[in-house]
Amino acid sequence: MSDITISERQAGDVTILDLSGKVTIGEGSVALRNAIRKLLGDGKNKIVLNLGNVGYIDSSGIGELVSSFTAVKKEGGTLKLLHLTQKIQDLLAITKLLTVFDTFDDEASALSSFD
């Protein structure tokens, strides 16, 4: 069984991916990559990743967030992060990636930032 589940919701033209579980080397990172690839293939390029239920992320998972960010940007879209856990926030701070990502504590703010 996979360590991660990803479910998709739509709010207007913004797609929210609710991630739950672990984004780590192997299945977790691949699942995220595939989910982003599918959205871009469907022409959906305004994306919010809800990380509130991600209990664990490693350097591979952080790398996948970066890859997702660049893949979406390349397609003319934007990827933003919602509900960072303290652990993820710490890792993004260590890697200086808080300067790269737009991050939000509440969903309404994340959605309105696309307007």
Next chain:
Amino acid sequence: MTSLPSRIESVDTAAEMAAEFVKAGGHGDEFAYAIDLAVRESIANAVKHGNKFDENKNVDLTLSESEGNVEILVRDHGAGFSPEEIPDPTDPENLLKASGRGILFMRSFMDVVEWENAEDGGVIVRMRKGS
């Protein structure tokens, strides 16, 4: 010492061993998280970059504790490695690279992280954290 095959699945196996070891030592959650992350990143590096997924080569893990200091030894059997050659992932020109952050995490969460090239081949990473 435990020898693990050069597969991604060994990362989880090693992390489970480390979790049991830390629990038996009575350490707290934050300490356990640091050890877990360091073990995962070092085993992943050994499997991917050291042994290059060669199933004929194992990754060796040794966990020990002395006077409140947990020591993790991870050895691969690859071609050798110099940490100075790894680009700084926080350098602006490397920020958007997909990989290269594992060593930064190991250094951030452990008190000591050292590498040595073993005489008979491979790299030994030695990490230590005091409770």
